[in-house]
Amino acid sequence: MTVTGHGTDAVRALGALRDERSSVRLSAALAIGSTPDQRFVGPLVERCAVEPEFLVRDMLTWALTRHPVADTLPLLLREVRSERAQARSQALHTLSKVGDPRAWPAITRALLTDADDEVARTAWRTAVVLVPxxxxxxxxxxxxxxxxxxxxxxxxxxxxxxxxxxxxxxxxxxxxxxxxxxxxxxxxxxxxxxxxxxxxxxxxxxxxxxxxxxxxxxxxxxxxx
Known part of the structure; x- marks a missing residue:
């Protein structure tokens, strides 16, 4: 899949992120990351919260890291406060890859002691990366x-x-x-x-x-x- 600046291509790529086939979703995330566009940031973050396949989630994170931090950081900081455990975990993972020190205040005690083991584990790893x-x-x-x-x-x-x-x-x-x-x-x-x-x-x-x-x-x- 190739994404250009044309609106129809962008719509097609975003739709492919929701395809029932994981291989299609993986290709879509790769294509979006290869052609960063501010329009993709919100849908990428939203997909991270529900994507069931690890490899696709990892590609979604990679795609987000390809976008300017100014576009991704506010949405990721919002996601770490989500009620959905996967949203918190994946946002934390992405923050560890982005590595922006401005995210440190968001790594709260509540996240470090989160009742969900995967969220807590990701928070521990992210905290070590970001700790001042x-x-x-x-x-x-x-x-x-x-x-x-x-x-x-x-x-x-x-x-x-x-x-x-x-x-x-x-x-x-x-x-x-x-x-x-x-x-x-x-x-x-x-x-x-x-x-x-x-x-x-x-x-x-x-x-x-x-x-x-x-x-x-x-x-x-x-x-x-």
């Missing part, structure tokens, strides 16, 4: 409140975000290691293991941490150091 210099410790303090949350995939996402914050995360992890919740302590230990040895597999690190906690080690939640 000097704000890393404050971000880490919020992120550690999510330790022990969800399944292994969610926990790995959080650990990676914390590790990416560097040494500023150490005080927050030290506090988490003294939590009365054994799941929080184990997750904190596994994250510290990843920070010290990035080549360690997370599943192994987490199981080892759970064993240590079960045996009463790693500060045991009783205020040890």
């Amino acid at each position: 210099e000097g704000e890393e410790a404050a971000l880490a303090a919020v992120l550690v409140t999510q330790l022990g949350r969800g399944g292994q995939e969610t926990q790995l996402s959080l650990s990676r975000a914390l590790v990416d914050l560097g040494s500023t995360v150490v005080p927050a992890l030290d506090t988490a290691r003294r939590s009365p919740d054994p799941d929080v302590r184990a997750h904190a230990l596994a994250t510290e293991r990843l920070r010290n040895d990035p080549d360690t597999g997370f599943a192994f690190a987490l199981e080892e941490a759970k064993r240590v906690v079960a045996l009463g080690g790693a500060d045991s939640g009783e205020g040890g150091s």
Whole structure:
């Protein structure tokens, strides 16, 4: 599919974003991104909120990054407040790709602790990309409140975000290691293991941490150091 400046081509491309065939939607997003036009920004953002296929959503994000930030940023900032979880998640993902620091104030505690795991995971990744210099410790303090949350995939996402914050995360992890919740302590230990040895597999690190906690080690939640 090719999109030109003609109105009929634009209408056809926008219609193709809603085609029942994912291959057609993918081609439409590629064509739109290859020929940026302000008229496409709103429909691209709207489609991100409902598109069921991951590859198409990723192409929609790419198409948005091809447009001027002045056109995309206001709509993306609105979407992170949407009631639809996928809209929030995909807008956050796109903001991480755009990388504009003006989006940082929109990465709220509510998003970082969102009840939807996919939204929260995307918020963690986006926050690490956008966090201003000097704000890393404050971000880490919020992120550690999510330790022990969800399944292994969610926990790995959080650990990676914390590790990416560097040494500023150490005080927050030290506090988490003294939590009365054994799941929080184990997750904190596994994250510290990843920070010290990035080549360690997370599943192994987490199981080892759970064993240590079960045996009463790693500060045991009783205020040890």
